[in-house]
Each structure stands twice: as structure tokens, then as C-alpha cells.
Amino acid sequence: MRPEMLDKMNRFRAKALAGGVPSAGVERWLEAARPCATLASTVEGPVVGHFGGPNLLPADAPPLPAGLNLIAMLDLAALPEDATTLLLPREGRLLFCSSPGSIPRTSTLPAK
Secondary structure (H helix, E strand, C coil), X not given: CCHHHHHHHHXXXXXXXXXXXXXXXXXXXXXXXXXXXXXXXXXXXXXXXXXXXXXXXXXXXXXXXXXXXXXXXXXXXXXXXXXCCCCCCCCCEEEEEECHHHCCCCCCCCCC
């Protein structure tokens, strides 16, 4: 596991225990933790994708369906191999898309 991930897990453990979370619960959450890649514009490191903008598909690829908006694009070849434990191809692009009607503008939860 990457040192940054271990540091985050140790900080989580310390804060959770200091906040009164039972040790068994903290360890159960930490067992579920996995390395991940995060897109951010404020960190240093290789550029592996972008939020919004052009979809950068090959010229012969079909266009995105009407009404589908690009949220983010990830260049799998630029992603460090140890960035995640997901079984992703080592090349190609992963597009994250949404249509405006697919996410409700507001939601309510019943009181319990």
C-alpha cells in the first residue's frame, strides 16, 4: 500500500478513536479501504484526466448521444499502476457521463 494511503488511514484511525468511535468499528472501516485515484486540480503529479471539456475520442468514434454531458475523462495509460486496485485496462479512456434528467435536483428523506 502506498505511504500516502497509510498516512490517511492512520489519521482516520486517530480522529475516529478520539471522537469516540469503537475500535472494532474503526478497524472494520479501515479493512474496507482501498487505494484510489482522485482527480484534483490543486495537487502535483501526472495529468491523467480532466473534468468536463472535450471528450477527446478518436476521430472515427461515434459522437456521444444527444443530451449526454461529459463529467470527467480518465486516460488509463497515464494512470499510475498502483493508483487503484481496480482491474482496469492499461490503455484507453474512461468517460464519466450524465444526462441532466438522471440526477434529481432535490431529494427528501423521511424522518425516522
